Amino acid sequence: MKHVFVATDGSDTAMKAIDMAAEMAAKFDVPLTVGHVLQFARPSAELARMAEIEHLAQSASQKSTVDFRVLTGHSGDLFSDTRPSGDVVTAITAIGDEIVHRADARARELGVREVDTMTEQGDPADAILDMATSAGADVIVVGHRGLGRLKSLLLGSVAQKVLQHADCTVISVR
Numbered sequence: 664m665k666h667v668f669v670a671t672d673g674s675d676t677a678m679k680a681i682d683m684a685a686e687m688a689a690k691f692d693v694p695l696t697v698g699h700v701l702q703f704a705r706p707s708a709e710l711a712r713m714a715e716i717e718h719l720a721q722s723a724s725q726k727s728t729v730d731f732r733v734l735t736g737h738s739g740d741l742f743s744d745t746r747p748s749g750d751v752v753t754a755i756t757a758i759g760d761e762i763v764h765r766a767d768a769r770a771r772e773l774g775v776r777e778v779d780t781m782t783e784q785g786d787p788a789d790a791i792l793d794m795a796t797s798a799g800a801d802v803i804v805v806g807h808r809g810l811g812r813l814k815s816l817l818l819g820s821v822a823q824k825v826l827q828h829a830d831c832t833v834i835s836v837r
């Protein structure tokens with residue numbers, strides 16, 4: 664194992680993935696890269712859940728001047744047809760930064776010496792695979808579920824696609 668990549672959407676399951684990835688990176692003393700794909704095209708319900716997670720929006724808003732209510736109000740409709748407004752983009756970006764920042768702190772707490780963070784946009788699975796490749800990762804860790812609400816699926820669609828398309832080992836954490 665040379666380099667571990669972990670993908671997080673900020674969900675509880677992704678946090679378990681971060682812990683496992685960090686424990687592996689610490690044990691083998693290899694670098695860890697944390698990646699998050701900004702969800703500009705996601706339904707507003709999922710974004711609102713993301714914003715709620717452990718007051719992500721609250722801590723993110725201390726660092727920026729965004730009103731995070733843009734994610735929970737009627738602005739959700741913005742996602743369906745047109746491009747999201749500038750405020751929505753800023754809010755999602757700030758939350759994304761906060762998500763990777765927390766993962767970084769957690770990984771260091773668990774003893775990883777070298778931690779790097781990345782954010783990307785686009786299709787989540789494709790962006791995860793791109794980030795992992797550019798980081799030089801030989802292991803990708805994901806959660807088996809994320810912020811989605813289709814609990815009937817055994818494995819989330821992003822995790823499924825990463826497992827199907829990755830050239831390297833993928834670990835999905837329960």
Ligand SMILES: Nc1ncnc2c1ncn2[C@@H]1O[C@H](COP(=O)(O)OP(=O)(O)OP(=O)(O)O)[C@@H](O)[C@H]1O
Pocket residue numbers: 670671672674676677680698699700701702787791804805806807808809810811812813818819820821822823
């Ligand atoms: N936007 C994202 N950025 C980074 N990692 C992500 C992102 N979305 C999902 N992941 C990774 O994939 C794992 C599984 O999430 P996935 O999205 O597949 O499940 P879900 O949200 O429950 O279902 P679905 O998205 O299909 O409704 C997450 O725990 C996380 O590790």
Ligand SMILES: [Mg+2]
Pocket residue numbers: 672809810811819820821
């Ligand atoms: Mg998802």
